[in-house]
Amino acid sequence: MSELIITAAAEDVRIAKEVLDAVIAGVCPKDPRTKQVRRSDAAMARLNGTAFTCQCGEDDCTAELSAEQVQARCARVVLHVVVREETLDGTSETPAQLDGFGPISAQHVHEIAARSDAVARKVDLGDLLDHQAQPGNNYRPTATLDVVLRGLFGTCTWPGCSEPAFAADLDHVCEYDHDDPAAGGPTCLCNINPKCRFHHGLKTSAEGWLDDQIVDANGVIWTEVTTPEGFTVRQQALNTWLLPEVGLIPCSHPTFGGTRPDSGHVEDGPQRTKSRTKAKHDYRIARRAANRRIREEAEARELAEDGVPPF
Numbered sequence: 001m002s003e004l005i006i007t008a009a010a011e012d013v014r015i016a017k018e019v020l021d022a023v024i025a026g027v028c029p030k031d032p033r034t035k036q037v038r039r040s041d042a043a044m045a046r047l048n049g050t051a052f053t054c055q056c057g058e059d060d061c062t063a064e065l066s067a068e069q070v071q072a073r074c075a076r077v078v079l080h081v082v083v084r085e086e087t088l089d090g091t092s093e094t095p096a097q098l099d100g101f102g103p104i105s106a107q108h109v110h111e112i113a114a115r116s117d118a119v120a121r122k123v124d125l126g127d128l129l130d131h132q133a134q135p136g137n138n139y140r141p142t143a144t145l146d147v148v149l150r151g152l153f154g155t156c157t158w159p160g161c162s163e164p165a166f167a168a169d170l171d172h173v174c175e176y177d178h179d180d181p182a183a184g185g186p187t188c189l190c191n192i193n194p195k196c197r198f199h200h201g202l203k204t205s206a207e208g209w210l211d212d213q214i215v216d217a218n219g220v221i222w223t224e225v226t227t228p229e230g231f232t233v234r235q236q237a238l239n240t241w242l243l244p245e246v247g248l249i250p251c252s253h254p255t256f257g258g259t260r261p262d263s264g265h266v267e268d269g270p271q272r273t274k275s276r277t278k279a280k281h282d283y284r285i286a287r288r289a290a291n292r293r294i295r296e297e298a299e300a301r302e303l304a305e306d307g308v309p310p311f
């Protein structure tokens, strides 16, 4: 084996990778290769001008790899850049976020904006003051909230994961309650972040993992993941520098977060039978509340210690 390395503009490399994924998406379920091998094979096929084919060897192969099918998938490849209006109109040098890559300079944004295939869409953060969930479907974020969350977090929010935010799922951190929306987590910027399919699945199905999202007093948005061993990793929304005002937008829903373990609240009503999912969500709500309490106490301690003169 040997290796071919191509150096090109970040956006072209990102598009090339998306195109390869659009090509290999056409193999049938019986193709024996790993995704990485399919990508390599697809890249070599395109460079050499040969056909990329399914390797299942079956007579009833259902691969969708005709030139038209591949072309139709490639035509749907979209690469997102989140840029402030003042950068785009040249009155500011604030960098922008290229999804799946990271920050790019204002100059680089202008080069991308000048491409014949570039399309600019304006997003008004003020829309979030009116509503953040789609009218008629309280579970779905509005188009504005969708793009703002992806731009703000930049990647999957699981610690160490760099999957592009625009390819990720938008996950309600405190689970949305479809039966009783007021009882679950709201569709709001304080409660939703991007998670790649893998980490979304890990949170949903693996035991012991817990995540949380916090908007601090300065309007900075943080995410937290607690491992089954009890270690908590907290990180600031990656692109707070790009959209610092987002966390200052007030919530329009009542507070949520469940009953704190030390509140003295006693369930005196008749016990309802909870579904397993409901029980899991309740547990997570209580754990999040406990984690928040521990954090607040630690912060109060730190403040108290800072207040002691060093002499």
Ligand SMILES: [Zn+2]
Pocket (backbone or CB within 6 Å): 027, 028, 029, 030, 031, 054, 055, 056, 057, 058, 061, 062, 063
């Ligand atoms: Zn096949």
Ligand SMILES: [Zn+2]
Pocket (backbone or CB within 6 Å): 156, 157, 158, 161, 162, 163, 195, 196, 197, 198, 199, 200
């Ligand atoms: Zn991830």
Ligand SMILES: [Zn+2]
Pocket (backbone or CB within 6 Å): 186, 188, 189, 190, 191, 250, 251, 252, 253
């Ligand atoms: Zn909120």
